[in-house]
Amino acid sequence: MVASSKLPAPAAIGRLAAVQEMARLLRLLFEVEREFVRTATTLIYRVGEPELKYLLCQHVWESAGHARFLRERGRELSGFGNGDGVRDSIRALFNEAVMPVDGAVALAGFYRVLKPALLAAYAHYLRVTDHLADWPSKKLVEEFIADEQRHAREIANFLPTAASVSGWSTHLAAALTDLGGWLGNSPHVPLPSDFTWEHTRRAYAHPPTCNRGKYPTCSSVFSFDPTETPIVRPWLVDPKTDPRVIRIMVYVWLMMEMDAVDYLATIFYDTPEAAFDLHHDLARHLWDESRHSQFGFRQLPKLGVDLMTVEHSLDLYNILVQMPPHERYAMMTMEFEAGSFPTKALVMDRVRELNDFEADTLLAFDRNDEQNHVRYGHRWLPEIMALCGETRPVEEFVKATREKFQEYAATYGGKTPHDLGPETRLTGEKILRLAGVA
Numbered sequence: 309m310v311a312s313s314k315l316p317a318p319a320a321i322g323r324l325a326a327v328q329e330m331a332r333l334l335r336l337l338f339e340v341e342r343e344f345v346r347t348a349t350t351l352i353y354r355v356g357e358p359e360l361k362y363l364l365c366q367h368v369w370e371s372a373g374h375a376r377f378l379r380e381r382g383r384e385l386s387g388f389g390n391g392d393g394v395r396d397s398i399r400a401l402f403n404e405a406v407m408p409v410d411g412a413v414a415l416a417g418f419y420r421v422l423k424p425a426l427l428a429a430y431a432h433y434l435r436v437t438d439h440l441a442d443w444p445s446k447k448l449v450e451e452f453i454a455d456e457q458r459h460a461r462e463i464a465n466f467l468p469t470a471a472s473v474s475g476w477s478t479h480l481a482a483a484l485t486d487l488g489g490w491l492g493n494s495p496h497v498p499l500p501s502d503f504t505w506e507h508t509r510r511a512y513a514h515p516p517t518c519n520r521g522k523y524p525t526c527s528s529v530f531s532f533d534p535t536e537t538p539i540v541r542p543w544l545v546d547p548k549t550d551p552r553v554i555r556i557m558v559y560v561w562l563m564m565e566m567d568a569v570d571y572l573a574t575i576f577y578d579t580p581e582a583a584f585d586l587h588h589d590l591a592r593h594l595w596d597e598s599r600h601s602q603f604g605f606r607q608l609p610k611l612g613v614d615l616m617t618v619e620h621s622l623d624l625y626n627i628l629v630q631m632p633p634h635e636r637y638a639m640m641t642m643e644f645e646a647g648s649f650p651t652k653a654l655v656m657d658r659v660r661e662l663n664d665f666e667a668d669t670l671l672a673f674d675r676n677d678e679q680n681h682v683r684y685g686h687r688w689l690p691e692i693m694a695l696c697g698e699t700r701p702v703e704e705f706v707k708a709t710r711e712k713f714q715e716y717a718a719t720y721g722g723k724t725p726h727d728l729g730p731e732t733r734l735t736g737e738k739i740l741r742l743a744g745v746a
């Protein structure tokens with residue numbers, strides 16, 4: 309072999325061989341965790357149960373945290389490598405994992421094949437590293453093992469029966485066994501001769517609408533008509549509106565941040581070359597929105613609202629999924645979030661009249677999170693634009709995107725009819741009764 313002048317001399321490699329071997333494994337683990345974040349997000353809008361969407365957002369955020377700490381520790385070690393890139397062999401497996409048309413089948417592949425293999429990889433790391441010399445990595449890996457075990461427990465009730473998805477799980481497991489597991493330490497079994505990669509045969513596409521399971525749906529929960537929707541725009545800002553009515557309306561508004569969960573989740577897969585820090589902050593943003601939605605989902609029943617009467621609005625997902633990822637992100641951060649502060653401020657002041665400490669707390673944290681989201685937007689929109697080949701100045705692009713959204717709303721919006729009749733669904737008028745003011 310010809311020695312390159314850029315490589316360390318063989319003796320120097322030998323001296324740090326033990327470190328470099330562990331750095332190599334940490335690098336693989338980092339790449340697996342960040343690819344999980346990029347691709348498991350495609351499950352979120354495909355599964356219907358809100359509790360499962362919330363859980364996936366939490367797991368994605370925790371995985372982003374694992375990746376972040378693995379990279380931080382890895383960079384302390386010789387041989388971890390520069391950059392955030394993912395090798396093709398790992399990427400191929402995650403690109404494959406998104407392919408089932410049925411979200412439940414895809415979910416089972418991630419959680420019955422890919423995640424258990426990740427847990428096994430962490431356990432292997434702990435077995436082969438020196439617990440004193442590599443103590444900083446050991447502490448992290450012990451924590452990640454506990455997280456992975458908890459993820460497996462938390463998801464168990466949401467997984468389809470093993471028998472119903474065994475074909476896909478076997479397929480995915482074969483691809484993983486060919487690699488020898490995530491760390492390549494298990495016996496390699498070559499792929500069967502009739503194995504075909506699904507992701508090379510057809511392209512993955514986000515579904516044109518998002519799944520809300522058993523819950524009723526509609527186009528929008530906002531209108532000017534109290535017999536039509538639960539949120540009546542003028543009531544939110546009318547000083548004569550009873551604060552108990554405003555409280556229920558704002559919880560419906562928060563619960564509907566589920567649409568932000570669903571459309572934000574589409575951006576990860578669409579930006580495979582993004583820096584990890586971008587996906588890390590998107591994962592945080594996603595988890596925040598899932599908590600905001602939970603504020604409404606958990607509080608509304610306490611105020612007498614039957615969640616089966618609350619229609620879920622699908623317009624924002626349906627419109628935005630027709631637009632490319634940088635336009636989705638621009639609308640979210642520069643329009644919807646940046647534009648929500650004045651009305652939310654008024655609403656918060658009105659709710660405070662109720663001396664409802666819990667409501668005040670939830671709204672305060674929502675506001676704080678939203679301020680961070682707008683900051684993320686300023687930080688990352690130019691980067692997502694660059695990834696998508698957009699060269700116009702940010703302001704010009706945002707203005708044009710707003711106009712495009714209006715056109716797309718006319719074409720793709722308003723297409724989801726009310727699932728429930730006006731006598732059954734939650735409307736402004738019914739909120740007056742629930743709040744005890746009519």
Ligand SMILES: [Fe+2]
Nearest residue numbers: 565596597600
């Ligand atoms: Fe939010």
Ligand SMILES: [Fe+2]
Nearest residue numbers: 597645678681
């Ligand atoms: Fe937000």
